[in-house]
Amino acid sequence: MDSRKTGFTNIQKLDPSIIVELRYATMNNFTGQVIYDFNVAIARTGTAEKLAVASRILKEKGYRIKVWDAYRPVEAQEKLFEVYPHPEFVAKPNPNFSHQKGVTFDLTICDMDGNEMEMPTEFDDFTEAAFRKSPRTKIQDNNYQILDSAMKQAGFVGYENEWWDYRDSEMDEYGPSSVDPNEYF
């Protein structure tokens, strides 16, 4: 792995059109608690660059990405797992995994005015309805396919149990790394 790609990058510095609404920085999440103290979405530079590619593909079709979560420190994962210890929906704390090493995004798509498109469920709906293989209405499926196709083209793989969770296809090439997102503002 090229060492330039293993650092962290603020995704809005790569593409300011990406909407960032970090739900765990607010009480509007499944825990009802503020989980972390930053409002900046960062990811490993290689992963952030892939998101910028997805964003470009989507903008050509008239959509913007909205990110609900990006790099998530292990301490934040501990708080989430304490509230909902179900690894199929909330991973165990582990510095070498997914959000906790900055190679994953929780996201959706919006129209160019920032209105969220209808998707199969709300964010962090921990039911079977969020599974990628679950049935969807025609409108939901159309929106989901637009998102899914752009993310796959850009080099992500979708987590089977959560339609909003996309991981860098090269995630295993990144080791653990822990930083303070506030330093990337």
Ligand SMILES: C[C@@H](N)C(=O)N[C@H](C)C(=O)O
């Ligand atoms: C909690 C949810 N948004 C999520 O990110 N789930 C995956 C499995 C994770 O915790 O990594």
